[in-house]
Amino acid sequence: MSSIDANALVFTEAAGLELGTVDVADPAVGEVRVRLRASGVCHSDLHVVTGDWKMPSPMVLGHEGAGVIESVGPGVDPSRIGERVILSWFAPCLRCEYCVSGRQWACRDTQANKCVMADGTTRLRQDGHAVHAYLNVGSFAEYAVVPETGAIAVPDELPFEVAALIGCGATTGIGAALHTAQVPPGSSAIVVGCGGVGLSVVMGLAVSGAYPIIAVDMSDEKLEAARAVGATHVVNAREHDPVDACIEETHGGANFVFEAAGRVDTAEQCVAMTRAAGTTVLVGMPTRGARLPLDVLDVALNGKTIIGCSYGSANASLTFPMLADLYLAGKLPLDELIGSRIGLADVSAAFDEMRQGKGLRAVVTY
Numbered sequence: 536m537s538s539i540d541a542n543a544l545v546f547t548e549a550a551g552l553e554l555g556t557v558d559v560a561d562p563a564v565g566e567v568r569v570r571l572r573a574s575g576v577c578h579s580d581l582h583v584v585t586g587d588w589k590m591p592s593p594m595v596l597g598h599e600g601a602g603v604i605e606s607v608g609p610g611v612d613p614s615r616i617g618e619r620v621i622l623s624w625f626a627p628c629l630r631c632e633y634c635v636s637g638r639q640w641a642c643r644d645t646q647a648n649k650c651v652m653a654d655g656t657t658r659l660r661q662d663g664h665a666v667h668a669y670l671n672v673g674s675f676a677e678y679a680v681v682p683e684t685g686a687i688a689v690p691d692e693l694p695f696e697v698a699a700l701i702g703c704g705a706t707t708g709i710g711a712a713l714h715t716a717q718v719p720p721g722s723s724a725i726v727v728g729c730g731g732v733g734l735s736v737v738m739g740l741a742v743s744g745a746y747p748i749i750a751v752d753m754s755d756e757k758l759e760a761a762r763a764v765g766a767t768h769v770v771n772a773r774e775h776d777p778v779d780a781c782i783e784e785t786h787g788g789a790n791f792v793f794e795a796a797g798r799v800d801t802a803e804q805c806v807a808m809t810r811a812a813g814t815t816v817l818v819g820m821p822t823r824g825a826r827l828p829l830d831v832l833d834v835a836l837n838g839k840t841i842i843g844c845s846y847g848s849a850n851a852s853l854t855f856p857m858l859a860d861l862y863l864a865g866k867l868p869l870d871e872l873i874g875s876r877i878g879l880a881d882v883s884a885a886f887d888e889m890r891q892g893k894g895l896r897a898v899v900t901y
């Protein structure tokens with residue numbers, strides 16, 4: 536084995552996104568090198584580009600990736616070479632209190648947030664400088680070296696584009712309904728924000744047997760997509776006050792309301808649309824420091840619950856294969872999330888569309 540060159544989109548604060556070549560090292564102890572085949576473009580990548588979320592630089596962004604294990608480091612079973620894998624952006628330590636109690640999404644000792652491997656270094660270099668990989672994934676490159684615990688095997692029949700979406704948006708949204716909120720059949724539900732995550736929440740609610748499932752967005756294109764994946768009602772927030780419309784439709788608010796736009800004003804609306812004794816689930820990720828003005832009397836008097844949701848409260852090693860099986864069985868229309876298949880050079884344009892709230896998920900294919 537030896538290090539290899541890979542085309543990559545490298546982000547620096549000074550120059551923004553630049554297409555170039557990075558040197559990808561051999562996998563070290565407990566690591567695998569993956570040849571990427573697809574990577575979704577997610578809003579959490581945009582948060583870094585805009586400076587909302589401070590991250591180390593230079594860095595290869597992309598954290599919604601799928602590919603094939605090409606080589607393994609010491610201590611990793613060589614039979615894993617050739618496995619089709621989805622990359623988790625929160626590779627768990629498997630030892631901390633959260634991991635051992637089945638809540639890997641909250642792992643305390645993962646190095647993913649620091650964008651370095653377990654030994655504190657990176658596996659990517661460019662012009663002699665260390666390059667970080669976003670959340671230990673860095674899927675806007677042809678190759679990635681990741682912790683073995685962050686490369687989850689899935690069936691070979693699962694298309695790479697769909698696999699990539701399970702790596703972040705689909706798991707976050709579907710998991711919000713199935714794992715975080717554990718929505719019982721017959722519950723009324725509202726989803727505010729119909730990007731990749733919001734549409735995935737709608738799919739999760741459909742699997743749960745929720746009714747009605749009301750989707751709210753400002754784009755008719757996205758609302759149409761929401762109908763295609765299971766929304767029973769849609770509200771265009773440009774044309775109607777979404778709080779009034781949803782409270783009327785549900786006769787007083789929904790049992791479960793999901794915020795998937797990552798905004799403070801919509802979060803406030805979500806709490807208002809939540810029925811007494813109901814639950815507001817905060818799924819969308821806002822700018823760091825965003826504060827929610829809360830009607831405390833409404834929450835207390837009506838016994839409302841507000842819960843946060845990170846990565847769909849998933850244990851990736853269980854949830855990724857489960858979602859793959861549901862997709863392959865025809866029970867999750869994940870293809871509907873994909874708006875366009877693009878190359879690395881088109882990622883900047885995909886971010887522009889995202890800023891304008893236009894288009895469905897763009898997926899880079901290699």
Ligand SMILES: [Zn+2]
Pocket residue numbers: 577578579580598599703704
């Ligand atoms: Zn994401």
Ligand SMILES: [Zn+2]
Pocket residue numbers: 627628629630631632633634635641642643644645
């Ligand atoms: Zn852990």
